[in-house]
Amino acid sequence: MNSLAAPTMLEQFVLGYGFVFVYAIFGLAGFIMGWVAQRGNYCFVNAMSSIYTTKSYDRFGALLILFGISALATGALVAFGIVPAVDQYYNNFFFGWYIIVGALIFGFGATLAGGCNLSMLYRAASGYLQNWLELFGMMVGTFIFAVAIWPFQSYTMASGILSTKQGAYIEYLPYDIFHYVSSWSVGITALLLGVPLVALGVYLQTKTRKKWASFGIDAGTPGTVNALASPITALNSIPTSRIPTIKPSSLLGRIDIADVKNMILLRIPYSVNLSTGLLVVALLMVFVGGAGYTFNYLVITSSDGGRFLEYILMPFGVNLALGTPWYNNALAVVDPSVLMVIMLIVGAFTASLLSGDFKIRVPHQKRRLLIGFLGGILVGIGVRIALGCNIGMMWTNFAQLGYDGILFLISMLGGVGLAIKVQQHLV
Amino acid sequence: MAETRPEWIRADISVDLQGESCPIPEMTVAKRLKNAAPGTVIEVLTDHQPAATDTLPALAKGLGYQFYAERSGNLYRVYIAKR
Numbered sequence: 232m233n234s235l236a237a238p239t240m241l242e243q244f245v246l247g248y249g250f251v252f253v254y255a256i257f258g259l260a261g262f263i264m265g266w267v268a269q270r271g272n273y274c275f276v277n278a279m280s281s282i283y284t285t286k287s288y289d290r291f292g293a294l295l296i297l298f299g300i301s302a303l304a305t306g307a308l309v310a311f312g313i314v315p316a317v318d319q320y321y322n323n324f325f326f327g328w329y330i331i332v333g334a335l336i337f338g339f340g341a342t343l344a345g346g347c348n349l350s351m352l353y354r355a356a357s358g359y360l361q362n363w364l365e366l367f368g369m370m371v372g373t374f375i376f377a378v379a380i381w382p383f384q385s386y387t388m389a390s391g392i393l394s395t396k397q398g399a400y401i402e403y404l405p406y407d408i409f410h411y412v413s414s415w416s417v418g419i420t421a422l423l424l425g426v427p428l429v430a431l432g433v434y435l436q437t438k439t440r441k442k443w444a445s446f447g448i449d450a451g452t453p454g455t456v457n458a459l460a461s462p463i464t465a466l467n468s469i470p471t472s473r474i475p476t477i478k479p480s481s482l483l484g485r486i487d488i489a490d491v492k493n494m495i496l497l498r499i500p501y502s503v504n505l506s507t508g509l510l511v512v513a514l515l516m517v518f519v520g521g522a523g524y525t526f527n528y529l530v531i532t533s534s535d536g537g538r539f540l541e542y543i544l545m546p547f548g549v550n551l552a553l554g555t556p557w558y559n560n561a562l563a564v565v566d567p568s569v570l571m572v573i574m575l576i577v578g579a580f581t582a583s584l585l586s587g588d589f590k591i592r593v594p595h596q597k598r599r600l601l602i603g604f605l606g607g608i609l610v611g612i613g614v615r616i617a618l619g620c621n622i623g624m625m626w627t628n629f630a631q632l633g634y635d636g637i638l639f640l641i642s643m644l645g646g647v648g649l650a651i652k653v654q655q656h657l658v
Numbered sequence: 659m660a661e662t663r664p665e666w667i668r669a670d671i672s673v674d675l676q677g678e679s680c681p682i683p684e685m686t687v688a689k690r691l692k693n694a695a696p697g698t699v700i701e702v703l704t705d706h707q708p709a710a711t712d713t714l715p716a717l718a719k720g721l722g723y724q725f726y727a728e729r730s731g732n733l734y735r736v737y738i739a740k741r
Contacts, residue, residue, distance in 0.1 A: 272708040280681040284688060287716035345679045359679055439716075446722035500711055590732050592705055594677040651681065658686045 254567050256520030261571035263513040265353055265578025270497070270586065271506025274350035275621040276341045279647040292435035293503045298629035298636065299428030300511050305518055305630045306421020310414045314522045319417075320403035323633045324618045327394025329384055333617025334625075334639040338646025340609025341621075343602050343654070344368065348610070348620035352572070353579035358591045364600055365607035366539070372611020373537030377557035380616060385556075404632045420632055428629070436504075497586035514630060521567065537611055557615065602657070613646075664726055667737050669701035670694075676705045676733070683709035684717050687738065691721070694740050702736040710734035 267273065278290035308314045324330075341347045344365035346354050351369070355362040388394045400406045404424065409416035493499040501509070541551045541558055551558040583589040594600065614620040617639060619627070625643070628636030673690060675683045683704055690700055704710055710727045714736050718725035724739040 272712060274680065274708070277680045277708065277713065281684075281713060281716060284681050284684045285713060285716040286720045287713075289716065290712070342681065345682070354679065360677075361679065443716075443719035446719065500707060503712075588707060588732050590705055592677045592679075594682075595674065596678075599678065599682070651685070654681065654685055655689075658682060658689055 253520055253524060254570055256516050257567035257571040258574045260513040260516040260520070261574030262578035262581075263516075264349075264510060264571075265356065265575035265580075266582040267501065267506050267509040267513070267578075268349050268575075269353040269357060269579040269582040269588070270494075271501040271503060271509075272350075273353075273503070273506050273510065275347040275625075275643075276338070276345075276350065276647060279338070279644055280342055280651055282644075283648055283651040288435035288439045290503055292432040292439070293507050295428045295432030295435070296504065297432075297507045297510060298626060298640075299425040299430075299432060300507070301425075301514055301626065301630040302428065302632060303421050303425035304511060304515055306417055306425065306632060308515070308518065310418035310421065312414065314519060316400075316403075316405075316412050316417060318518070318522050319631050320400045320406070320412075320633075323399050323402040323628070323631050324624070324635055325388055325395045325398045326402060326635050326638070327388060327392075329388075329394070329616045329618065330624075330635050330638050331642045333613045333615070334642035335613070335646040335649075336609050337613030337617060337620065338643035338648075339650045340372075340606045340613055340646075342606070342647045342650030344606025344610060345599075345603060348614065348622050351607075351610070352576055353583075356576045356579035357583035358589050360591065360593050361599055361603035364603040365610065368604040368607020368609075369537055369611035369614075370540035370543075372608035372613075373557075373615055374540055374551075374555075374611075375608065376612045376615040377551075377555050380612065381557040384616060402633045402635065404634060407634075417632070424629070424632060497582070514626075517571070518630070537615065598657075663728075664724070666699060666724060666739050667726055668699050669737075670698045672701045672703070674703045675709070676703055678704070678709075679706050680708055680713055684713040687714060688717055691717075691723070691738065691740050696740055699737055699739045702734075702738070704734050704736060705732050707732070707734070710736050714738065 274290075275294060278294045281287045281290055305314070305319060309316050309319050341351070344351070344361070345359075346362050346365055351362050351365050355366055386392075388396070395401060400412065403412070405416040405420040406412050408420055408423075490499070490502075494501055494505070538558065544551060580589070610620075614624070617624055618635075619625070621639075621643065625636045625639040628634075628639065671690060671694060673686060675686060678686075683702065683706060687700060687702055691698075694700065702709075702714065704714075710729070714727075715725050718738045721741075723741055725737070727734055727736045729735075
């Protein structure tokens, strides 16, 4: 690519894909994400809450690996001129108080509700009633944000009160570090951001597994699930003579042929690091497929999820986009990212059904439903204040070589920790 | 091949957490383990796969406790023995 001392904000239709292709790519990426997240039980909140509840950094390590590889891969695509830099920084958001406050509220609410903005969707599709209520709560929270918070927040953003005012390449780390956007500045920045993240993730996973191994437990290896001798009628029924061994966290451990076969046949969940790799593939599909159209939110779930209320009300003659703040400058009703969210739900539902995991689940404690709904409201408010969720803001921002994602991550960790403290009084 | 069911499997305490999702199963079980006497085996019924394959194993492993799980359809029986 050409060096850009003053980065352009113009769309560059370098790849020139038609919209049919773009929609197809986004739809397929959404399906893959839903399928993989369901099969890998991929939950950002769980990855963080495990630090507090089980003292395990295994899934949190995987999360850092996800962010690191995403940054490295998208950085490489830009550095080698396959995707223009503008596609990486075009939708880099402003930074301000709202990222920190929003991520804190989001982490708190999502932990109470039992799902981040990825797991909420695939668990709802797997039959978890609590996550349906979380989703509905998120719609309500989005509306509360739109009418009560967004006017104030947008004023602070426009005025630069505890906020940057420009976003885009101003928040783009290659530009911030080198004051110059070029293939080498993007490449070096991707290495500076991605390599430490991957290294830290691997370190945390290794440290956790060494701790587990130090106890020398033999019987019933943790992570091993054995089929009962009783008849199994689910689609993924496991003959009792051939018991698969689940290794949910295999990174450094061996994955043998039987594991691969059982994963393909949906008998066992995908390992967390396999899921990480597949999710990166889906993200890259969007990054490349959407190149030239500045869809570089890469993956987005909260805006569309929050705007479901708008879609629900439309048949009743209520159009929030006409007169309600935020809704009237949000995304179009039908665009590739909406399709992606819908296909994410379809993918998760399909995986859940075919694996025999689908079941309408109602918590025994009915107050969990209320907590799920209230947590969902906080999720809706939090993600909108933060300008995005753990997917559209945090993960995407790492892939965009921004820095908002780092601050979102730290603040969300705080919110999750606070919620765990509260939950300890409720269990 | 099927793994032999360990001899220590029993249910001194049984906790039904069907319908509950993370982080409730691991938090509930952690609390019950904390209050249980050494040698107690807790049986957990869950239909939340991550609890059976990920969070409860991690909880047990982190504490150095024995762990075993069985599956029938989407119902899991998880056993943790407190040392």
